[in-house]
Amino acid sequence: MHRTFRTSTSRRQTYLDGFWDFITDPDDVGVDQEWYAAFPKGGRQVYVPGVWNMMPGNLHYEGPAWYRKRFEIGSCQALRVQFAAVTHLANVWLDGELLGEHYGGFLPFGFVLPAPEPGRHELVVRVDNTHDMVGSLPSANLDWARYGGIPRPVWLEELASSVLIASCRLVPDVISGQCQIVASLELQNLCDTPLQETLTILVGGDEVFAEPVALAPNDTVQRVLKLKLGSRALWSPESPALYYVELRFGGDNLFERVGFRHLEINGSQVLMNGAPLRIRGVNRHDDHPDWGFAIPEPITLRDLDLLRDLGMNALRTAHYPSDERMLDLCDERGILVIEEIPLSGFSASQLAIDMIADRACAMLWGMIQRDAGHPAIWAWSLLNECGTDTMEGYAVVERLSATARDLDPSRPITYASKDALNDICFSLVDLVTVNAFFGWYSFDFTWPAYLERVRRRIGGKPLLVGEFGAEGLYGFRSLEENVMWSEEYQRKVVCESAAQLLEQDDLVGFYVWQFCDSRSDSGIHALNRPRTFNNKGLLDEYRRPKLVFYALRDLLNRVCPQQFPLL
Numbered sequence: 001m002h003r004t005f006r007t008s009t010s011r012r013q014t015y016l017d018g019f020w021d022f023i024t025d026p027d028d029v030g031v032d033q034e035w036y037a038a039f040p041k042g043g044r045q046v047y048v049p050g051v052w053n054m055m056p057g058n059l060h061y062e063g064p065a066w067y068r069k070r071f072e073i074g075s076c077q078a079l080r081v082q083f084a085a086v087t088h089l090a091n092v093w094l095d096g097e098l099l100g101e102h103y104g105g106f107l108p109f110g111f112v113l114p115a116p117e118p119g120r121h122e123l124v125v126r127v128d129n130t131h132d133m134v135g136s137l138p139s140a141n142l143d144w145a146r147y148g149g150i151p152r153p154v155w156l157e158e159l160a161s162s163v164l165i166a167s168c169r170l171v172p173d174v175i176s177g178q179c180q181i182v183a184s185l186e187l188q189n190l191c192d193t194p195l196q197e198t199l200t201i202l203v204g205g206d207e208v209f210a211e212p213v214a215l216a217p218n219d220t221v222q223r224v225l226k227l228k229l230g231s232r233a234l235w236s237p238e239s240p241a242l243y244y245v246e247l248r249f250g251g252d253n254l255f256e257r258v259g260f261r262h263l264e265i266n267g268s269q270v271l272m273n274g275a276p277l278r279i280r281g282v283n284r285h286d287d288h289p290d291w292g293f294a295i296p297e298p299i300t301l302r303d304l305d306l307l308r309d310l311g312m313n314a315l316r317t318a319h320y321p322s323d324e325r326m327l328d329l330c331d332e333r334g335i336l337v338i339e340e341i342p343l344s345g346f347s348a349s350q351l352a353i354d355m356i357a358d359r360a361c362a363m364l365w366g367m368i369q370r371d372a373g374h375p376a377i378w379a380w381s382l383l384n385e386c387g388t389d390t391m392e393g394y395a396v397v398e399r400l401s402a403t404a405r406d407l408d409p410s411r412p413i414t415y416a417s418k419d420a421l422n423d424i425c426f427s428l429v430d431l432v433t434v435n436a437f438f439g440w441y442s443f444d445f446t447w448p449a450y451l452e453r454v455r456r457r458i459g460g461k462p463l464l465v466g467e468f469g470a471e472g473l474y475g476f477r478s479l480e481e482n483v484m485w486s487e488e489y490q491r492k493v494v495c496e497s498a499a500q501l502l503e504q505d506d507l508v509g510f511y512v513w514q515f516c517d518s519r520s521d522s523g524i525h526a527l528n529r530p531r532t533f534n535n536k537g538l539l540d541e542y543r544r545p546k547l548v549f550y551a552l553r554d555l556l557n558r559v560c561p562q563q564f565p566l567l
């Protein structure tokens, strides 16, 4: 399943989870030798969803690799082949014919084939995870692993009808006490004759819209509908009320899910349903030492339980769009999410490269298109720690913020700044997010003194701490607290910082760096990353708690008891 609920009852959905044929292509000869038509012998089997780095010998493999899966279909009007994510470039062939290409390792894409032959078919995917400094997103300058593969589900949809709800973006909101959804839909006629079908929309089982839509042969139309829904139960972290939305068009149907809440900026506060948000969160990579980006759902679920156990209510998907099931679980559990695109650590000269800005815009578009319906997401993050102290940075933030506002006017937008005292882009966003590591990379400020300086630059805007923390090697214990890399030192830095931040009344909140240790890049960061892991986790990579976990839990439960009860 790519969601925690079934997304259609009319489409026959078959997940292609399991073993696929696999072969690396270090000399990049596969296209010339037409491996899509004749898959080479001598490969291995790899599990999908998964990343190839977990196979012995492949930990650091970077470059093209090929996947093949055979499947059978019955007779249907059309076949949809859907990928939840391929990291990062995918070229896809079916029965030797090119279906297309997609770039962007954390977002979905797919292909529709009208009237496919029933019987056996062969899907071949060339995947390339090459990272560079001139066009890839993420670039080669990153503090996480360069995983490659098909880390999220692949599935088939056999369509019973010749019309298709091809895409759907739902933006829920509450205006003057009245719930609404702005629905942007794409409806497709897959056959050679004109037709007219009724589009019906149900919210929580109630029909709220029904109208005929006419389509020319093989035509696609777009509809933007404002659905006024009156009063409904509101979504909040304490009471996460959710509503299924069913779209029906001809013989096709699609389920989505939304929650209703209103976000607004009021001076230095972000209000949800009129009450100020108090963010106490962690940054989290979709990472596990045995699974890479392809974390099994039970581990994700337990991560969220551990987050609640800490007394926290929030998570930042550093630094890329998360698995959709993780967002579904956050919706269900009332966990407040900031989601981000992998535009992280880019310098001014990189930001000036058109391909990088274009890809960032396309990914931001794809992320909002996929995730706008999730009530848990309270802000979009445009980037992390890039050259936003430069005019090149300004141009990119201007473009990204316009894209986000156009697609979703209901949520605040932000980005994480690494140099807030010299940043020049804060005027372009609603919420200022600052990252700093006092007690680790620098000792020049305390948090209160630093935030005071930042506030003088940003006027009354809401302010959030996006990252702070220190490394603590699991099991490295020290009698003296001031020994860097020890669990004791990490506990001291994180808890002292958190205590200072909790006293800042007009701070929207903070996200600790980070939930658990995560595999880092073996490249330029390695000298600074013992074990080649980023060791700033409150837990280690296997989710074993460090001293800081218990101390931070005590602190949060003392300062805000029962505020975020365990579910």
Ligand code: ADA
Binding pocket: 143, 318, 319, 384, 385, 435, 467, 513, 534, 536
């Ligand atoms: C930055 C970056 C994180 C991580 C962190 C660190 O703030 O955003 O991804 O690399 O530094 O641990 O140094």
